[in-house]
Amino acid sequence: MLEYAFAERALIAAVVVGLLCGLLGFFVILRRLAFIGVGISHSAIGGVAIGLMLGIDPVVSAAVFAVIVALGMFQVARDRRLTEDAIIGVFLSGAMALGLLLMGMRHGYQKDLFAYLFGSLLAVSTTDLAVLCTLAATLAVIVAASFREMLFVAFDEEVARAYGRRVDMLDALLIVVLALTVVAGVRIVGVLLVEALLVVPAATAALWTLDFRRQVALSMSLGAVSAATGLWLSFAFDVGAGAAIVLVAVTAFFASWLLRRTA
Amino acid sequence: MDAALFERVSIDLDGRPVLEEISFRVAEGAFLGVIGPNGAGKTTLLRALLGLVPVKSGSIQVLGRAPGTHGDDAHAIGYVPQRQSVSRNFPATVADIVMMGRVCCHGRLRLARAADWKRVRSELDEIGIGHLADRPIGRLSGGEVRRVLLAQALCVGTRLLVLDEPTVGLDLPAELEFYGLLRRLQHERGITVVCVSHDLLALAGQASELICINRRMHVHGNPEEVVHSHALREAYSCEFDFLAGEIAHHDRHHHGGAH
Numbered sequence: 001m002l003e004y005a006f007a008e009r010a011l012i013a014a015v016v017v018g019l020l021c022g023l024l025g026f027f028v029i030l031r032r033l034a035f036i037g038v039g040i041s042h043s044a045i046g047g048v049a050i051g052l053m054l055g056i057d058p059v060v061s062a063a064v065f066a067v068i069v070a071l072g073m074f075q076v077a078r079d080r081r082l083t084e085d086a087i088i089g090v091f092l093s094g095a096m097a098l099g100l101l102l103m104g105m106r107h108g109y110q111k112d113l114f115a116y117l118f119g120s121l122l123a124v125s126t127t128d129l130a131v132l133c134t135l136a137a138t139l140a141v142i143v144a145a146s147f148r149e150m151l152f153v154a155f156d157e158e159v160a161r162a163y164g165r166r167v168d169m170l171d172a173l174l175i176v177v178l179a180l181t182v183v184a185g186v187r188i189v190g191v192l193l194v195e196a197l198l199v200v201p202a203a204t205a206a207l208w209t210l211d212f213r214r215q216v217a218l219s220m221s222l223g224a225v226s227a228a229t230g231l232w233l234s235f236a237f238d239v240g241a242g243a244a245i246v247l248v249a250v251t252a253f254f255a256s257w258l259l260r261r262t263a
Numbered sequence: 264m265d266a267a268l269f270e271r272v273s274i275d276l277d278g279r280p281v282l283e284e285i286s287f288r289v290a291e292g293a294f295l296g297v298i299g300p301n302g303a304g305k306t307t308l309l310r311a312l313l314g315l316v317p318v319k320s321g322s323i324q325v326l327g328r329a330p331g332t333h334g335d336d337a338h339a340i341g342y343v344p345q346r347q348s349v350s351r352n353f354p355a356t357v358a359d360i361v362m363m364g365r366v367c368c369h370g371r372l373r374l375a376r377a378a379d380w381k382r383v384r385s386e387l388d389e390i391g392i393g394h395l396a397d398r399p400i401g402r403l404s405g406g407e408v409r410r411v412l413l414a415q416a417l418c419v420g421t422r423l424l425v426l427d428e429p430t431v432g433l434d435l436p437a438e439l440e441f442y443g444l445l446r447r448l449q450h451e452r453g454i455t456v457v458c459v460s461h462d463l464l465a466l467a468g469q470a471s472e473l474i475c476i477n478r479r480m481h482v483h484g485n486p487e488e489v490v491h492s493h494a495l496r497e498a499y500s501c502e503f504d505f506l507a508g509e510i511a512h513h514d515r516h517h518h519g520g521a522h
Contacts, residue, residue, distance in 0.1 A: 152363040162313040164337035210399035212354040
C-alpha cells in the first residue's frame with residue numbers, strides 16, 4: 001500500500017512536469033531558448049549547493065538562484081557587444097563552478113548532488129507534490145494569460161512595441177517562468193535531463209503541425225505520455241526514471257522525424 | 264488637425280546624428296511619401312513617429328499626442344514594418360497573425376472573442392485574402408505576406424497607417440497591386456498614410472505629398488514639384504540622373520497598370 005502511494009505520487013509529479021515542460025517547450029523552440037534552458041538548469045547546481053550550505057530547502061534556493069541567473073543572463077544579453085550564447089556560456093560555467101566549489105568544501109554532499117544531477121522522482125513527498133502542482137498551475141495560468149502577446153513578440157517584436165506591448169517585461173516574464181519550470185523539472189528528472197523535457201516534446205510537436213494550438217496540445221501530451229511511460233519502464237525494468245522518460249521522448253521524436261520526413 | 268507634425272526634430276543613434284532639424288506636417292487623409300537614399304534615416308523617422316526612438320531635440324505630435332503616449336489607443340497608428348519574409352515554420356495561421364494586432368491591443372483579458380474573429384475575417388476579405396485565412400503564415404508569397412501585415416495594421420480603428428518599404432522584393436505588378444489596394448483602403452476609410460521608400464519612382468505615382476530626406480530635410484511638396492527640384496539632386500546626388508530618366512516612363516506605367 002505504501003509502495004503504491006509513492007509510485008502514485010511519482011506518477012503525478014512526472015506527468016505534471018511533463019505537461020509544464022511541454023507548454024514552456026513551445027516557446028523554447030519558437031524563441032530559440034534551448035541554450036538558455038541549459039544555462040538555467042546547470043546553474044541550478046549552484047543554487048542547490050547554496051541551499052545545502054545554508055540548510056534551507058535546496059529546491060527553494062535553486063529556484064531563487066536560477067531566477068537570478070536567468071535574469072542576469074537576460075540583462076547582460078541586452079548588451080549587444082556579445083552574442084547570447086557567449087553570455088550564457090559565461091553564466092552557466094560560473095554558476096556550476098560555484099556549485100561544485102561549495103559542494104567540495106564539505107564532505108557528504110555528493111549524495112545530494114547526485115540526487116539533483118539525475119533527479120529523485122521516487123522520493124517525492126506529499127508536500128513536494130503539493131508545491132509542484134501549485135507552482136505548475138500558477139506558471140500555466142501566467143503563460144496562458146500572456147500567450148497571444150508572447151506570440152506577437154515572437155512574430156514581430158518591433159510592431160508589438162509600437163502597439164504599446166511591454167516587450168521587455170514579457171521577455172523577462174518568459175525567462176522567469178522558464179527558470180521556475182526548469183527548477184521544477186530538476187527535482188524530477190535532474191539537472192542533466194530537464195532540458196530534454198523542454199526541448200524534445202516541443203520539437204516533436206513542431207514536426208507535426210504549424211498551428212500553435214495543436215503544437216502546444218501535442219507538446220504537452222507528449223511530455224505527459226513520455227513521463228508516464230518512462231516511469232512505468234523504470235519500475236518494470238528497474239532503470240533510472242529520468243533517463244527512461246527522456247529516452248521515450250527522444251524515441252517519439254525520431255519516429256516522428258522518420259514519418260514526417262517528406263512533409 | 265494634422266495627423267502628424269514634426270517640428271525641428273533631431274535624432275542621434277549611438278551618438279551619431281541620423282536626423283537633423285526635420286520639420287513637416289501630414290494633413291489628415293493625406294498620403295505622404297518619404298523618400299531618400301539608403302541610410303538617409305527614413306526608418307528612424309518612422310520609428311520616432313511610433314515612439315520607438317527618443318528625439319534629441321524638437322517635438323513630434325501624432326494624432327494630437329506625443330509618440331508612445333497613446334496607451335490602449337496605440338494601435339490607432341497602424342504599422343507595417345519592413346519585412347520581406349516570415350520564418351517558414353512560424354506556428355500561426357494568417358487569421359492568427361491578424362488577430363495578434365487586434366487582441367493584444369484590445370480588451371482587458373486579450374481574449375479572442377467571436378466578434379474579433381468576425382472582424383478579422385471581414386478585414387481579410389476586404390483586402391482580398393479571405394481565402395488564405397487558415398493557411399500557415401510561413402507558407403505565403405511575399406505579396407501575400409505584405410497584405411496580411413496590412414490587415415494586421417488595419418484590424419482596429421486605425422486612423423494613421425505607417426509603412427516601411429512595403430513593396431521591397433515585390434515585382435512590378437505585385438507592387439502596383441499593393442499600392443492600388445492601399446489607395447483604395449485609404450479612400451474608403453479616410454485614413455492617413457505615411458509611407459517610406461528608397462524607390463522614388465514607386466512613391467511618386469502614389470503619394471499626394473512627398474518629402475525627401477537625407478539626414479536633413481531636402482524638399483517637401485507634391486510629387487511633381489519634388490521630382491523636378493534641385494534639392495532632390497542634392498539628396499540623391501549621383502543617383503539622380505538615372506532616376507530622372509526613368510520617371511516619365513514609370514508614371515505612365517503606374518497609371519496604366521493600377522486600373
